[in-house]
Amino acid sequence: MSAIILCKEGGAQAPYELKIIKKRIYSVEELCCFIYSNVYICDEELLKYELYEWLREECGLNDLYASITEIRNSGDEAYKIAADIFAYTDYLNKQEREAVCERIRKASLLSATERRKSRTDLLFLDDRYEEALAGYEELLKEEMGRDNKFTHYLLYNIACCYGRLFYFDIAADWFKKASESKYGDDEDKAALSFCERMIKEE
Incomplete structure (x- = not known):
């Protein structure tokens, strides 16, 4: 994983609560960290429209909002949304992104x-x-x-x-x-x- 990740924008004034782990995040980079560390449970959060609204309203990431909303509207494949978020932030290199997103895809197949x-x-x-x-x-x-x-x-x-x-x-x-x-x-x-x-x- 990359050593230093620079924030695309300043941190959000109002945090987003990741209810599944009961923690708050203040940036898209923190969201990336959550996804990377929780591949077996992140899909539930990644499919929530309220997360996309937070990225737009609080983080000012209009382009990312539009992109992941389009992906979400075309289906419920969380790994594709994760890939888009990772690519937008440069949080991981291409090989790392593909590996993590494949783990998310496989996790979605679990009982x-x-x-x-x-x-x-x-x-x-x-x-x-x-x-x-x-x-x-x-x-x-x-x-x-x-x-x-x-x-x-x-x-x-x-x-x-x-x-x-x-x-x-x-x-x-x-x-x-x-x-x-x-x-x-x-x-x-x-x-x-x-x-x-x-x-x-x-």
């Missing part, structure tokens, strides 16, 4: 469950453990009664969320469930032992 998992993983990585916990638990409800790699993944990550929130007793219960799964492994047992030690120290 609804896979996309929700990706969004929940992002919440976890962003230290938003309570929100991630709610997401993982909801996914687990839909997998109730199954014992597969995905349910094991959910059990383990639910335990991790509780652990990060310092609820070691609850985390231990979930790590135990993960270890008892058909796909349980030594990592589950090690995490369970750690939680049990932390409980004794409390």
Whole structure:
């Protein structure tokens, strides 16, 4: 990725809120950073007309507004909109743009469950453990009664969320469930032992 990106215009007076990650941006370059870092979830934002209005009204990017609105009106392919935004800002070189946009295109083909998992993983990585916990638990409800790699993944990550929130007793219960799964492994047992030690120290 390019080392230094100069802003096309000054920053916006009023920010745009990326609701999916609950963060505000003030420039098209920050929008590019969001797209680049969140290829599995950015399509939802890229298809919103309110984003295009913000680029025009707050950032003064009339040409970009016209271009991406035309793309949007012809279909719902977010990767094409991303490519246009990247090209406008010179945020990435041609090879990098093509690689990122191909990842966005492939992400759009994922199932609804896979996309929700990706969004929940992002919440976890962003230290938003309570929100991630709610997401993982909801996914687990839909997998109730199954014992597969995905349910094991959910059990383990639910335990991790509780652990990060310092609820070691609850985390231990979930790590135990993960270890008892058909796909349980030594990592589950090690995490369970750690939680049990932390409980004794409390």
